[in-house]
Amino acid sequence: MANFARAWILLIFLVPAAVLAEEQDIVIDIVGGIEGATPIAVVPFAYDGQDIGDEVQIAQIISTNLARSGRFDLLPEQDMVAEPSRLEQVQFATWRALGMDYLVLGNIRSAGDERVEVRFELLDVFRGQRSEGRRFQASQANLRLVAHTISDLIYENITGIEGAYNTRIAYVAVDDAENREERKYRLVVADSDGHGGQTILSSDEPLLSPAWSPNRDRIAYVSFEGRRSEIFVQDIATGERERLASFRGINSAPSWSPDGERIAVTLSRDGAANIYLIELGSGEVTALTDHWAIDTEAAWSPDGESLYFTSDRGGRPQIYRMDSDGGNIERVTFEGNYNARPSISPDGEKLAMVHQRDGDFYIAIKDLESETLQVVSDGPADESPSFAPNGEMVIFTAGGREGTKLSTASTLGQAVIPLTPTERDNTRVREPAW
DSSP: HHHHHHHHHHHTTOOHHHHTTTOOBOOOOOOOOOTOOEEEEEOOEEEEEEOOSEEEEEEEHHHHHHHOOOOOOOOOOGGGGGGOOSSGGHHHHHEEEEOOOOEEEEEEEEETTTTTEEEEEETTTTTEEEEEEEEEEEEEEGGHHHHHHHHHHHHHHHHHSSSOTTTTEEEEEEOOOSSGGGGGEEEEEEESSOOSEEEEESSSSEEEEEEEETTTSSEEEEOOOOSEEEEEETTTTTTOOEEEOSSSSOEEEEEOOSSSEEEEEEEEETOOOOOEETTTTOOEEESOOSSSSSEEEEEEEESSSSSEEOOOSSSOEEEEEEETSSSSSEEEOOOSEEEEEEOOOOSOOEEEEEEEOOOOOOOEEEEEEOOOOEEOSSSSSOOOEEOOSSSSSEEEEEEEEEEEEEEEEETSSSOOOEEEOOOOTTEEEEEEOO
């Protein structure tokens, strides 16, 4: 079910159970890659007398991270003819023969006091020299963070673009039960690859639409704990939360302004669903739209000068743009009969959305300058796109015959890779926010 259709359910019925009626099991897999990706080999790291078990395979984490971007073509481990761990052990001619542009290697050893030292090197195979190299000391519990940090360093060194692997995502997890009354809903914060999940709120009633604050210390979300939709803002570190909106009718789709001082929301307190601004300091509420149609799912431009939103004022759901004071409303999407759930890239140049084609729903990315539209997912029931902080990937909920799943897609084209499912088999995950 696409998000705009869910808004209709919220508007007409306000029945929490209906909101999640089409949840299915999580299945996440790699769908494809991109032609012209940079060949790179990530050699399994050597262990210098330190066995840290199988839970954290640093080279595997790095490989998966790099593959997710679609910018790299990873050499399978079984095709590696050698496994060096230091520059002086490398025969560059061998790796050139394999067609590699870059080589990543490293080792792990004890640093004492139950800490380990991780060393890595990024080698330019063509030039036969080291491009990057660092040492880290960490507890074993933090080795995944070390792997994400190394991934960021490699990504930035080769592409010139800051990595986003050492960032976090938020999502809603639904712990299923035979008796619907026993179903549990959790708001979870996890690493960018889905590991290290921490539940920051658990509820017997549905939770929806998590949205990060600009400095990522708080999350706004919709809760039905009061048997109707309300919007809360929660401090991640302390767990303290504040009820932001609890008006008659719909309270939904929170979206933070770039300065963190306002939140755009959808309210139906005056009848139709329209977009409002709530000042966090004063609580002052200002209407931005006033239309009989459904206006919802606001998303701010990075400069805070405008907002994109979904509206069916033209007869079908499409994405519109308006000034931050509600003026100069204009339609942005024209391809197909259904475009909804806008997400704007950090540089403001791309618009991700749910796009309908031949009756199925996909994630598509529109270049706002060239106005070209590219479908980056496989459908048939994908929803909830959210850009990575560096704008290089989009996380979304993918739906198909085998169930729903969280996936990431490269903005360069189809390169979908799994977030390792760490939840239990009877738990479903949806509505990711990056």
